[in-house]
Amino acid sequence: QSVLTQPPSVSAAPGQKVTISCSGSSSNIGNNYVSWYQQLPGTAPKLLIYDNDKRPSVIVDRFSASKSGTSATLGITGLQTGDEADYYCGTWDSSLSAVVFGGGTRLTVL
Amino acid sequence: EVQLVESGGGLVRSGGSLRLSCRGSGFNFNDAWMSWVRQAPGKGLEWVGRIKSKTAGGTTDYTAPVKGRFIISRDDSKDTLYLQMNSLETEDTGVYFCTTITWRAEVDNWGQGALVTVSS
Numbered sequence: 001q002s003v004l005t006q007p008p009s010v011s012a013a014p015g016q017k018v019t020i021s022c023s024g025s026s027s028n029i030g031n032n033y034v035s036w037y038q039q040l041p042g043t044a045p046k047l048l049i050y051d052n053d054k055r056p057s058v059i060v061d062r063f064s065a066s067k068s069g070t071s072a073t074l075g076i077t078g079l080q081t082g083d084e085a086d087y088y089c090g091t092w093d094s095s096l097s098a099v100v101f102g103g104g105t106r107l108t109v110l
Numbered sequence: 111e112v113q114l115v116e117s118g119g120g121l122v123r124s125g126g127s128l129r130l131s132c133r134g135s136g137f138n139f140n141d142a143w144m145s146w147v148r149q150a151p152g153k154g155l156e157w158v159g160r161i162k163s164k165t166a167g168g169t170t171d172y173t174a175p176v177k178g179r180f181i182i183s184r185d186d187s188k189d190t191l192y193l194q195m196n197s198l199e200t201e202d203t204g205v206y207f208c209t210t211i212t213w214r215a216e217v218d219n220w221g222q223g224a225l226v227t228v229s230s
Contacts (some may be wrong), residue, residue, distance in 0.1 A: 002154065033214040037155070044207055044220040045147075045155065051214065088155050092215035098173045099145070099157035099215050 003028060004089055006102035013110050016079050020105045022072040022089030028100055030070040032092040036063075039086045039104075048087070049074065079109050112136040112219045114208045119224030126198050130224055132191040132208030137219075139189040141165065145211040146182065146193050149223075150204040158182075158193070160211050175201075198228045 005023040012018040024030065036049035047056055049065040052072070064075045072089055089102040118130040134142065145160035159172035161182045170182050181194040191208055208221040 033216065035214075035216040037217070039155075044222055045217075046220065047216065047218050050212070050216040050218065056218075086154075090155070090157075090215070090217065096174070097171055099147075099160070099211070099217070101155045101157065104154040 002103040003093060003096070003100040004091070004102035006087075006089060006105045008103070009106045009108065011108040011110055012079055014079055014081065017075065017077045018079060018107065019076075020074040020087050020089075020107070022074070022102050024070050024072075024091065024100075026070060027095040028070075028091045028093040029067065029072055031094060034065070034067050034072040034089060034091045036065055036072075036074045037088045037090065037101075039088065041085070045088065076107070081109050083107060084109050112210065114210070114219060114221035116206065116208045116221045116224035119206065119226050121227045121229060122198055124198060124200055124228055124230050126228075127194070127196045128198065128226060129195070130193040130206055130208075130226070132193075132221055134189045134191065134208075134210075137210070140186045143211050143213065144182075144184060144191045145209050145217065146191075147207045147209055147217060147220075148202075148204045148226075149207070150201075153204070156204075158206070161191070166213075195226070198226075200228050200230050202226065203228045 037045040039045040052067040093100045113135045146158035179197045205223040209217045210219040
């Protein structure tokens with residue numbers, strides 16, 4: 001059971017938009033920075049979003065994120081088959097003194 | 111380009127020990143906060159722990175399941191991070207990723223991972 005809650009799977013057609021939610025509490029998302037990671041099949045994860053809503057320079061602007069209260073959301077527009085991957089949210093948990101991740105969301109581009 | 115290369119993975123019996131190493135390059139290792147993240151087969155990501163840079167105190171933090179069993183250390187003269195794993199359990203089986211981590215707890219660079227298999 002993960003500290004952060006994500007839907008196990010989402011799907012959408014090519015070209016469409018999808019959102020992935022990440023729900024936590026005041027000890028984690030509510031008072032700390034949220035990051036998002038993409039893990040393509042058989043590869044190591046990659047940082048997609050940091051500081052709640054910022055993209056590393058190598059990440060295209062089809063990926064965006066936001067945070068409100070104790071929840072965060074990742075959005076992907078113009079879906080491509082190459083976006084099929086597992087997506088994880090992560091943050092610091094001040095009560096646990098540890099980094100916590102969501103359980104992951106598998107994106108399928110139909 | 112940041113590179114993190116893990117080594118030392120393998121098969122070990124339950125109750126045994128194993129040490130992973132991670133050599134970093136392409137960045138100032140001395141100033142980097144480093145961490146380990148693991149992934150059990152077919153499962154999600156689990157943070158193992160981190161070590162701050164020496165200038166930030168060099169202290170460590172661990173996730174509860176590994177506290178008292180795992181030790182993270184660093185040798186800045188060798189640009190190398192270590193994970194000493196003792197009293198291994200079958201639940202410790204998985205791929206262990208060496209990473210850099212920011213003070214905001216963002217895991218910004220990942221190694222390719224080292225597979226650790228603990229048999230009963």
